[in-house]
Amino acid sequence: MEMDMLFNSGILTEERPGAIKPPQELWEKKQNGLVIIECPQRIPCNPCHTSCPTGAVMPFEDINDTPRIDYAKCTGCAMCVAKCPGLACFVVDLTYGGADEALMKLPYEMLPVPEVGAVVDCLDRTGEVVSQGKVVRVMEPWKDKTLVVHVSVPKALVMDIRAIRVVK
Amino acid sequence: MRSTEVMVIGGGPAGLSAAVEAASLGCQVMVVDSDLKLGGQLIKQTHKFFGSKEEHAGTRGFEIADILFRELDENKERIQVLSNTTAVGYYKEDGVVSCVTGEDEYFRVKPQRVIMATGAQEKMIPFPNNDLPGVYGAGAVQTLMNVYGVMPGKRVLMVGAGNIGLIVSYQMKQAGVDIAGIVEFMPHVGGYWVHAAKDRRLGIPIYLRHTILEALGDRFVTGAVIQEVGAKGGLVGEPKKIDCDVICMAVGLTPTCELLWQAGCEMTFVPELCGYVAKRDNQMRTSIPTIWVAGDAAGIEEASSAMVEGRVAGLNAARSTGHLTDTEFDARSSLYWKRLSDLRAGPVGEKIRYGISQACCGSWEV
Numbered sequence: 001m002e003m004d005m006l007f008n009s010g011i012l013t014e015e016r017p018g019a020i021k022p023p024q025e026l027w028e029k030k031q032n033g034l035v036i037i038e039c040p041q042r043i044p045c046n047p048c049h050t051s052c053p054t055g056a057v058m059p060f061e062d063i064n065d066t067p068r069i070d071y072a073k074c075t076g077c078a079m080c081v082a083k084c085p086g087l088a089c090f091v092v093d094l095t096y097g098g099a100d101e102a103l104m105k106l107p108y109e110m111l112p113v114p115e116v117g118a119v120v121d122c123l124d125r126t127g128e129v130v131s132q133g134k135v136v137r138v139m140e141p142w143k144d145k146t147l148v149v150h151v152s153v154p155k156a157l158v159m160d161i162r163a164i165r166v167v168k
Numbered sequence: 169m170r171s172t173e174v175m176v177i178g179g180g181p182a183g184l185s186a187a188v189e190a191a192s193l194g195c196q197v198m199v200v201d202s203d204l205k206l207g208g209q210l211i212k213q214t215h216k217f218f219g220s221k222e223e224h225a226g227t228r229g230f231e232i233a234d235i236l237f238r239e240l241d242e243n244k245e246r247i248q249v250l251s252n253t254t255a256v257g258y259y260k261e262d263g264v265v266s267c268v269t270g271e272d273e274y275f276r277v278k279p280q281r282v283i284m285a286t287g288a289q290e291k292m293i294p295f296p297n298n299d300l301p302g303v304y305g306a307g308a309v310q311t312l313m314n315v316y317g318v319m320p321g322k323r324v325l326m327v328g329a330g331n332i333g334l335i336v337s338y339q340m341k342q343a344g345v346d347i348a349g350i351v352e353f354m355p356h357v358g359g360y361w362v363h364a365a366k367d368r369r370l371g372i373p374i375y376l377r378h379t380i381l382e383a384l385g386d387r388f389v390t391g392a393v394i395q396e397v398g399a400k401g402g403l404v405g406e407p408k409k410i411d412c413d414v415i416c417m418a419v420g421l422t423p424t425c426e427l428l429w430q431a432g433c434e435m436t437f438v439p440e441l442c443g444y445v446a447k448r449d450n451q452m453r454t455s456i457p458t459i460w461v462a463g464d465a466a467g468i469e470e471a472s473s474a475m476v477e478g479r480v481a482g483l484n485a486a487r488s489t490g491h492l493t494d495t496e497f498d499a500r501s502s503l504y505w506k507r508l509s510d511l512r513a514g515p516v517g518e519k520i521r522y523g524i525s526q527a528c529c530g531s532w533e534v
């Protein structure tokens with residue numbers, strides 16, 4: 001009941017169709033990372049599929065389908081991250097950096113634009129600060145003001161961190 | 169008295185699509201819109217739209233308006249655009265539409281065909297002090313912020329977690345406004361789950377099963393009182409005081425249909441379409457054979473479907489004025505209806521599908 005209310009207010013509480021983790025074995029060795037999509041509701045929307053250059057987000061039979069991913073095809077390019085209107089796509093690269101480190105490619109539409117090298121707050125799905133991260137790159141894949149910020153974060157928190165906030 | 173083959177009332181996504189469709193098929197078109205700038209709701213939408221590629225999903229709303237403006241421009245020799253011009257009356261005796269540009273320049277138009285694409289109006293809910301300065305509709309907040317670049321306030325309580333409430337909260341957060349929370353009567357958000365997730369990860373609380381009891385303040389809003397709603401609908405728990413200087417109302421829209429009433433179109437109340445709408449046949453034609461409806465004016469839905477409905481209305485107006493053959497008509501028409509049924513196919517389209525089944529009479533001829 002409590003969990004249902006949490007989910008009903010926009011917090012992912014467990015894996016569901018349209019919101020599943022990549023297969024661990026492939027994920028751990030995939031350089032550049034794999035996509036994580038958290039879009040568990042059937043809605044008329046498909047830019048994650050139409051923006052994916054490799055076909056990793058599989059074709060939608062019905063535009064209302066939730067996204068399904070062919071992880072073998074995902075290159076971690078983050079084109080979907082920047083195109084998804086729900087900001088529901090993230091890329092996580094477990095091969096990055098030291099043993100306890102990972103790289104997250106997160107969508108970002110706030111101001112100010114984070115600077116490369118800056119330390120930023122990492123927020124979980126409820127907006128709580130769960131750690132600090134370091135900005136590695138800032139990209140603008142579609143030149144449309146939705147940025148993809150590459151942040152190095154503690155590996156243990158990749159399933160918690162979903163946004164960053166610039167520390168003033 | 170001015171004349172035109174097709175008059176489009178309202179220059180939002182539905183009206184612009186209707187105008188482009190009809191003009192590209194050869195009609196002379198006049199578009200009137202009350203606002204200084206065309207585009208309707210689109211020019212206030214800074215977020216990326218949902219939908220399919222054909223309806224420009226993944227593109228920001230105001231940029232979709234730019235795409236429509238370019239199409240308008242490509243057909244400019246056949247489209248006359250009158251902004252800052254409101255259609256204020258429809259005389260059913262002779263089909264004359266009276267308009268006013270600015271505040272005092274009245275004129276009359278005698279169109280052969282009319283497409284009503286007047287969009288929607290915001291609803292309000294009653295509570296003590298809801299007339300205090302600082303209680304705004306979400307549309308007003310968006311206009312202030314995204315059209316004129318004015319911050320609506322410092323700390324806002326949003327009422328309603330439908331797509332509008334969720335999206336406008338996100339836009340205010342982008343503009344640097346603090347959001348005290350979003351209050352929602354239902355036990356789940358009404359808008360898309362991903363929009364709620366976007367707000368939540370920025371730290372915006374969503375109070376499900378809560379309602380606003382009153383606005384606080386003497387001369388302007390200084391706070392609000394909210395309280396939990398129990399399973400049976402009664403209030404439970406203790407009232408909570410929220411500090412805020414703006415209360416933003418996003419409790420729904422209702423179709424703008426005054427001109428349709430004036431014209432004597434057969435109207436019907438359909439809760440799923442959010443109010444009174446004109447009965448229409450399966451080509452969006454009202455009971456008055458020269459008037460079509462499209463977009464939110466025909467039932468509250470989305471820009472994606474509004475644009476396709478506009479196309480349908482424009483196509484029909486063009487056929488009825490002899491600008492295309494039945495074969496050409498059938499080809500386009502089946503394409504548009506396929507798109508509409510795709511957009512409405514899922515669970516979120518269920519309400520719309522039911523609403524349309526209540527408002528659509530199939531064909532007026534039989």
Ligand SMILES: Cc1cc2nc3c(=O)[nH]c(=O)nc-3n(C[C@H](O)[C@H](O)[C@H](O)COP(=O)(O)OP(=O)(O)OC[C@H]3O[C@@H](n4cnc5c(N)ncnc54)[C@H](O)[C@@H]3O)c2cc1C
Pocket residue numbers: 177178179180181182183200201202203206207208209210213216217218219253254255256285286287288331332335336424427462463464465469470471472473474
């Ligand atoms: C915050 C928000 C977010 C949204 N997000 C999405 C989204 O992600 N995807 C999506 O598909 N849709 C979205 N929508 C919905 C979409 O904007 C509307 O469904 C769409 O704009 C409806 O188009 P329309 O042309 O019917 O009406 P409108 O856009 O409302 O245009 C109607 C126009 O008619 C004019 N008008 C009205 N009466 C008269 C008159 N008498 N004379 C002259 N002019 C008149 C008005 O000035 C207005 O310009 C969103 C809406 C809001 C508010």
Ligand code: SF4
Pocket residue numbers: 034035051052053054055056057073074075076077078079080081091
């Ligand atoms: S990261 Fe790139 S390859 Fe992977 S799903 Fe997204 S767009 Fe496709």
Ligand code: SF4
Pocket residue numbers: 037038039045046047048049067083084085086087088089362
């Ligand atoms: S583009 Fe984003 S919101 Fe749309 S279906 Fe794909 S993941 Fe969901």
